[in-house]
Amino acid sequence: MLNSDTWLVVPLFNEARVIGDVVRAAVATFPHIVCVDDGSTDESAKCARAAGATVVQHPINLGQGAAIQTGLTFALAQKGASYFVTFDADGQHRVEDAESMVQALRDGQVDVVFGSRFLDDRTRPGLLKKAVLKTAIAFSNMTSGMHLTDSHNGLRAFNRTAAAALDIKQNRMAHASEIQDQVGRLGLRYVETPVHVLYTDYSRSKGQSLLNSVNILTELLYR
Amino acid sequence: MWIKVVLIAALTLLAGAGMRAPRGARHLAMRRIGLVAFAVFAVTSVLFPSLWNWLARQLGVGRGTDLLLYGLVLAFLGYIANSYQRFRGMETQITRLARRIALDEVLVPPLDERAPQSPRTDGAPDDVVDSKPRLPSENGLDTLS
Numbered sequence: 286m287l288n289s290d291t292w293l294v295v296p297l298f299n300e301a302r303v304i305g306d307v308v309r310a311a312v313a314t315f316p317h318i319v320c321v322d323d324g325s326t327d328e329s330a331k332c333a334r335a336a337g338a339t340v341v342q343h344p345i346n347l348g349q350g351a352a353i354q355t356g357l358t359f360a361l362a363q364k365g366a367s368y369f370v371t372f373d374a375d376g377q378h379r380v381e382d383a384e385s386m387v388q389a390l391r392d393g394q395v396d397v398v399f400g401s402r403f404l405d406d407r408t409r410p411g412l413l414k415k416a417v418l419k420t421a422i423a424f425s426n427m428t429s430g431m432h433l434t435d436s437h438n439g440l441r442a443f444n445r446t447a448a449a450a451l452d453i454k455q456n457r458m459a460h461a462s463e464i465q466d467q468v469g470r471l472g473l474r475y476v477e478t479p480v481h482v483l484y485t486d487y488s489r490s491k492g493q494s495l496l497n498s499v500n501i502l503t504e505l506l507y508r
Numbered sequence: 509m510w511i512k513v514v515l516i517a518a519l520t521l522l523a524g525a526g527m528r529a530p531r532g533a534r535h536l537a538m539r540r541i542g543l544v545a546f547a548v549f550a551v552t553s554v555l556f557p558s559l560w561n562w563l564a565r566q567l568g569v570g571r572g573t574d575l576l577l578y579g580l581v582l583a584f585l586g587y588i589a590n591s592y593q594r595f596r597g598m599e600t601q602i603t604r605l606a607r608r609i610a611l612d613e614v615l616v617p618p619l620d621e622r623a624p625q626s627p628r629t630d631g632a633p634d635d636v637v638d639s640k641p642r643l644p645s646e647n648g649l650d651t652l653s
Contacts (some may be wrong), residue, residue, distance in 0.1 A: 321610070343610045349601055355607050359614070456603055 286316055291368040291387050295319040295338070296349045296355030300374040301327040303487060308336035311372070311380050319359050320374065321352040324410045329374075335377040350460025354453040361448055369448045373439045375488045382480040386442035389478060396447040396473040398482035399433055400440035409486065425462040433477060440480050447473050460499065511567040515578060522585045539590065 293311060297304060297320045320333040324346030334340050341359050344351065353371055360366050368390050370383045378400075386398040402410065410418065418437060422500055425436040441464070443451070448470050455463045468475055560572025569575045608642060 339614070341610050341614055344613075345602075345606055347606055351603055351607070355610055358607065359611060408605050454600065456599070 288368075288384075288387065289317070290314050290365050291315055291317065291481075292356075292360035292366050293370050293372045293383070294353060294360055295320045295333075295374050296323060296352035296356065296370050297321060297329050297333060297340075297374045298323045298349070298352070299325045299327050299329060300347070301325070301329045301332050301334060302374050304329055304374050305332040305336045306374050307374060308333055308338045311383075312337045314380050314384055315370075317360075317363070318346075318365070319356050321356040321359075323349070323352040348456035348460075349458060350453050350463070351456040353460060354451075357443075357451065357453075358449050359491060361445070362416065365446050368442060370442045371439055376485060377482050377488045378440045379481055380484065382440060383442070386440070386478060386480075389476065390442055390444045394474065395476045396444050396489060397468050399475060399476040399477045400438045401433070401435035401477045402438060402480065402482050403434040404477060404479035406463040410482075421462075425465050428462070429466045429469045431465055431475075433465060435477070436465045438480070438482070440482075451497075491493065509568040511569050511575070511578065512568065515582070518582050519585070522523065522582070522589050535593070 290505075293315045295304075295307075295318060300307075304320065306318070312318055318338040320330070320338045320340050322330040322333070322340055322342040324343050330340045330342055339359075341355055343355065356371075360369050368387050369389060372378050372383060382400060386400065389395060389398050392449060418435075422433065423437050426432055439461075447468070450473070451464065451467055453460050453463060540558040557572070560576060562572075564570065566571045567575065569578070
């Protein structure tokens with residue numbers, strides 16, 4: 286079976302409208318998908334299950350970081366799981382990008398593949414969003430000593446070594462910087478690869494508010 | 509003006525205190541010692557109120573009450589820093605609990621989501637469907653790390 290050694294980890298919070306489509310589109314390429322329902326108040330879990338994903342439900346809302354860690358813990362326990370991809374539930378990520386990232390892992394030269402919006406010009410975030418992102422990325426680079434062009438991209442791929450070594454303690458949005466930090470500190474081999482993030486009207490209406498950047502920076506200092 | 513040195517040093521320490529990872533019993537003991545020391549100090553102040561004025565003069569502060577006020581502000585900031593650490597510790601515990609529940613329930617859904625069953629009288633557990641998703645604990649993996 287194609288990609289039977291790979292698990293997609295999808296943190297899921299109130300995406301009942303699109304999660305069915307997202308899972309259906311992905312499951313043809315990635316048969317193993319675990320959606321971590323982070324205390325959704327809509328029918329997200331049901332839609333995800335109906336579309337063919339395994340659903341793990343948090344009894345309370347913890348945050349995206351916690352959902353990713355739960356998903357990784359679950360996937361690591363599954364037989365034959367060798368590769369793990371964090372994938373957004375809102376349809377912003379492309380299955381093709383995830384596939385090429387796993388292929389890069391299969392070649393064995395790297396443990397972690399980070400997707401980046403800023404390695405080429407395909408993705409067009411808004412001007413303000415771009416400015417905020419660049420600031421957050423610069424901060425993450427400074428504190429981790431690594432140099433990434435897009436540390437806050439939700440599309441990442443790990444092999445088993447990397448996934449097992451990660452221990453995400455930041456429950457909410459600071460997890461992105463924490464992952465970068467840990468990859469650097471653990472000395473894992475990593476590479477960045479260009480990905481195309483689709484900013485649909487739906488996903489644009491959600492997304493991280495600028496005020497949240499204040500929260501992220503605070504959480505990084507005051508762990 | 510020694511008071512300025514003392515205050516700046518104390519404030520810097522307190523700002524830094526919140527950045528360390530939360531720890532447990534050591535801080536508790538220190539807090540308890542601090543409480544006892546505080547009680548002793550409070551009783552002494554009541555018995556010898558001029559002590560504050562003398563201390564204030566040594567540090568370059570006008571009145572004993574002003575010094576007491578500075579001390580109160582520092583104590584309050586310390587309490588905030590400590591509170592935050594304990595809060596982070598509790599948040600970590602809750603996260604682990606919730607994660608454990610979430611992973612356990614993949615095999616057996618929570619009570620309110622199961623199909624209605626007639627109550628058993630023999631005390632045996634409900635049947636568990638032996639489906640593919642497996643509990644992390646069965647693989648010897650530490651889920652609570």
